[in-house]
Amino acid sequence: MTSINIKEKFELFDDYWNPRIIGELNGQLVKIAKFKGEFEMHKHDREDELFQVIKGAIQIEFEDRTETLNEGDMIVVPHGVMHKPSADQEAWVLMFEPASTVNTGENKESELTRDELDRI
Amino acid sequence: MTSINIKEKFELFDDYWNPRIIGELNGQLVKIAKFKGEFEMHKHDREDELFQVIKGAIQIEFEDRTETLNEGDMIVVPHGVMHKPSADQEAWVLMFEPASTVNTGENKESELTRDELDRI
Numbered sequence: 001m002t003s004i005n006i007k008e009k010f011e012l013f014d015d016y017w018n019p020r021i022i023g024e025l026n027g028q029l030v031k032i033a034k035f036k037g038e039f040e041m042h043k044h045d046r047e048d049e050l051f052q053v054i055k056g057a058i059q060i061e062f063e064d065r066t067e068t069l070n071e072g073d074m075i076v077v078p079h080g081v082m083h084k085p086s087a088d089q090e091a092w093v094l095m096f097e098p099a100s101t102v103n104t105g106e107n108k109e110s111e112l113t114r115d116e117l118d119r120i
Numbered sequence: 121m122t123s124i125n126i127k128e129k130f131e132l133f134d135d136y137w138n139p140r141i142i143g144e145l146n147g148q149l150v151k152i153a154k155f156k157g158e159f160e161m162h163k164h165d166r167e168d169e170l171f172q173v174i175k176g177a178i179q180i181e182f183e184d185r186t187e188t189l190n191e192g193d194m195i196v197v198p199h200g201v202m203h204k205p206s207a208d209q210e211a212w213v214l215m216f217e218p219a220s221t222v223n224t225g226e227n228k229e230s231e232l233t234r235d236e237l238d239r240i
Binding site: 026030067068070075096 | 124127144148168172187189192196197216
């Protein structure tokens with residue numbers, strides 16, 4: 001139970017779309033990932049997901065529109081909603097979601113799937 | 121389901137130790153509050169609580185030590201752990217915790233208790 005600096009945690013890795021766990025509470029995980037390029041469209045049938053942009057900017061494409069999030073912005077994507085994150089330039093993103101959440105949602109066999117996450 | 125800017129939400133109120141709700145997911149609330157001065161020592165018997173400093177610096181006093189959190193730092197306080205937040209200067213703090221969490225913990229009759237929170 002010590003404080004951590006969120007940006008320092010991002011300095012510990014370089015790859016994209018590969019979330020690390022930096023905290024856990026009430027069955028929820030705090031994860032961080034670097035985004036660059038396009039992720040795949042997916043949904044989580046049961047889990048709501050929060051994205052908070054720590055550095056840079058991201059887009060989240062929904063079926064009917066695209067939201068842009070800049071540094072300091074956050075959004076909650078409700079369960080069941082198709083969404084596709086992307087980032088033109090490297091962006092640092094904090095996520096808050098249940099421990100059961102898989103990054104590619106109901107598609108657990110994607111090459112982008114990361115289901116064993118490191119804690120840093 | 122639109123993105124929000126966290127710092128802009130802090131501009132909507134001026135009082136201290138009075139959390140506002142800015143998001144909800146998976147039975148958890150995202151709250152923000154301005155801290156200044158000393159809160160009271162308390163604990164939550166069942167709920168873990170995350171503090172993330174958006175602006176300024178805070179201290180969290182535990183029974184055996186005090187942690188200082190600067191901008192960009194976060195900490196998870198596990199359920200059952202006595203803690204007393206304080207801030208020498210105004211600080212802006214984001215909290216993640218279950219919807220059931222009361223700010224003064226098991227002491228629900230404190231003059232600091234806020235159990236009906238506005239959504240902004």
